[in-house]
Amino acid sequence: MSMHATAVRAEAVGRVFRTPAGEVRACADVTLTARAGELVVVRGPSGSGKTTLLNLIAGLDRPSTGRVVLAGVDTSTASEEQLLALRRERVGFVFQSFGLLPVLTASENVEVPLRIQRVAAEERSARVAEALAAVGLDAHAGQRPAELSGGQQQRVAIARALVVEPALLIADEPTGQLDSQTAAAVMDLVVDIVHRRQIAAVVATHDPLLVERADRVLTLHDGAVVDEAVGPFRAPLSAP
Numbered sequence: 001m002s003m004h005a006t007a008v009r010a011e012a013v014g015r016v017f018r019t020p021a022g023e024v025r026a027c028a029d030v031t032l033t034a035r036a037g038e039l040v041v042v043r044g045p046s047g048s049g050k051t052t053l054l055n056l057i058a059g060l061d062r063p064s065t066g067r068v069v070l071a072g073v074d075t076s077t078a079s080e081e082q083l084l085a086l087r088r089e090r091v092g093f094v095f096q097s098f099g100l101l102p103v104l105t106a107s108e109n110v111e112v113p114l115r116i117q118r119v120a121a122e123e124r125s126a127r128v129a130e131a132l133a134a135v136g137l138d139a140h141a142g143q144r145p146a147e148l149s150g151g152q153q154q155r156v157a158i159a160r161a162l163v164v165e166p167a168l169l170i171a172d173e174p175t176g177q178l179d180s181q182t183a184a185a186v187m188d189l190v191v192d193i194v195h196r197r198q199i200a201a202v203v204a205t206h207d208p209l210l211v212e213r214a215d216r217v218l219t220l221h222d223g224a225v226v227d228e229a230v231g232p233f234r235a236p237l238s239a240p
């Protein structure tokens with residue numbers, strides 16, 4: 001993959017939900033591109049459509065209008081099987097609630113996506129060890145989620161997202177349950193991983209520290225982009 005490969009592109013995407021109370025336009029005419037090594041932050045008040053947009057670009061949901069091209073595949077015309085494979089192999093997910101399985105150890109949690117992909121045992125253990133080391137948790141591999149701090153649990157979730165070597169990392173309020181100091185450490189880790197591994201990341205967050213580090217910030221209101229800003233820390237394209 002080249003340095004600036006497009007991991008996902010949403011083109012004039014809309015999503016309408018039909019409810020007993022009528023139609024809800026959760027996403028309206030949103031265009032967004034996330035390239036390898038880029039951190040895109042999506043922010044906006046509660047109900048502004050952040051989760052809806054993340055679901056669309058991650059291939060968990062399909063748009064009502066417009067299109068999403070994820071790892072080169074148009075999600076509107078892809079089959080359910082293709083979408084499932086795309087999500088498993090190309091997308092890493094991190095959620096506010098961590099989503100770890102409580103009976104499994106940290107390394108077993110990280111191993112789950114590789115088991116689903118039927119990766120051989122020897123390769124699995126090498127990749128799990130590498131992913132846990134990348135998030136600084138090698139010493140905690142045998143501990144269950146309840147035996148880890150919130151920040152450590154979120155780092156396990158990040159390792160689980162990374163172990164598939166995704167083109168796209170999707171994170172929905174990843175630091176929402178963490179105290180500010182732990183949140184800052186987790187955000188540093190995410191930013192470092194995005195840049196070092198050249199993964200495209202789209203993160204829904206209110207956290208000003210992450211907004212500050214973003215390459216692009218989209219602000220949503222009632223499903224529509226009301227502001228789009230280029231981050232101050234983006235390296236100039238023609239750096240000497």
Ligand SMILES: Nc1ncnc2c1ncn2[C@@H]1O[C@H](COP(=O)(O)OP(=O)(O)OP(=O)(O)O)[C@@H](O)[C@H]1O
Pocket residue numbers: 017018019024025026044045046047048049050051052053
């Ligand atoms: N499956 C659904 N069916 C009907 N309406 C939905 C559905 N999913 C979301 N909505 C509506 O779409 C709008 C956007 O919701 P969404 O969850 O995307 O917002 P959000 O910005 O992620 O909010 P929060 O910050 O509170 O998580 C809301 O009005 C919500 O009620």
